[in-house]
Amino acid sequence: MFGYIYVNEQELKLREYTAYRSFYCGLCRNLHLRYGRTAQMMLNYDMTFLALLLTGLYEPETSSEMRRCVPHPMQRHRMMSNGAIDYAADMCVLLAWQKLRDDWVDEKNHAKRAAAAALRPAYERAARMYPRQARAIEENIRGLRRAERRGVHEIDAVAGFTGHFLAEVFVWKEDMWAQDLRTMGFYLGKFIYLMDALEDVKKDAKHGSYNLFAGSGPVWGTAREQEIRTILTDMMAQAARAFERLPVLEYAEIIRNILYSGVWCRYAALRQQAEKLAQKAGPSEAQERKSEKAKPPGRGGRGNRKL
Secondary structure, eight states, X not given: OOOOOOOOGGGSOHHHHHHHHHHHHHHHHHHHHHHXXXXXXXXXXXXXXXXXXXXXXXXXXXXXXXXXXXXXXXXOEEXXXXXXXXXXXXXXXXXXXXXXXXXXXXXOOHHXXXXXXXXXXXXXXXXXXXXXXXXXXXXXXXXXXXXXHHTOOOHHHHHHHHHHHHHHHHOSSOSTTHHHHHHHHHHHHHHHHHXXXXXXXXXXXXXTOOOTTTTSXXXXXXXXXXXXXXXXXXXXXXXXXXXXXXXXXXXXXXXXXXHHTGGGHHHHHHHHHHHHHHHHSOHHHHHHHXXXXXXXXXXTSGGGOOO
16 A cells, blocks of 8 residues: 655755665654564665654654665665654554555455554554554544444545544654644645545456455546546645645655655556556457547536545
């Protein structure tokens, strides 16, 4: 589900990209040192973004060092270390364990079950330190699982579960900035869920798995895609507005790169992939896409949804 909150590398200056990578590498090393190799494998870009955001906001005492690592043994990389990165590592463990357990329940994937068992001590340790966040993740993932099993296809209702638990994850401290951080987490969480559903729609349809966008015909190149794009844009606009209210100076340009550009890189890649498949499609599928574009929005359209 995670991995969509990433930078647009082409739009970053070299020093900005180097700083971003130092947070990514620092979080990777932190996961290994605090929780072991299994936790290290759960590293994701979304929690790197959180570490960067909280560092820019709270300006904790930060250190860095040049080190080699297993994936890159021939070259030293700068690795950052501070309290915000520690917190991001804890949240990474909470999210990863709940996701692995959810995958085991839904898919009976024994590899996921084994990984969840290996990560459980780390999860219990992080949950003791952050019970509010752990409870929010568990309750909302349980609610999301129930909604998916019932076949709910209301965007706000389904995507809102991810939004609610990521809102709590974004709040490191209950202070004057907590509300704006919650707002950022909420809308980014909804964005992540919808992006994940978009990416998996064909695969889920093939396997008969739940998908928010399944059963409504083609998505890419149709009026439905335009509706979804509008919803995604509104979500990112809300997240960006909340960020701009925060007094972040350091790393602000990297964060803006992610919020205004980076999050759309995967969307653009998915659309390009769909266009290539459409070019190979026969005339019947092309005609179906054309007719989908021509359909007027129904009663369940954008105007009836509350974001």
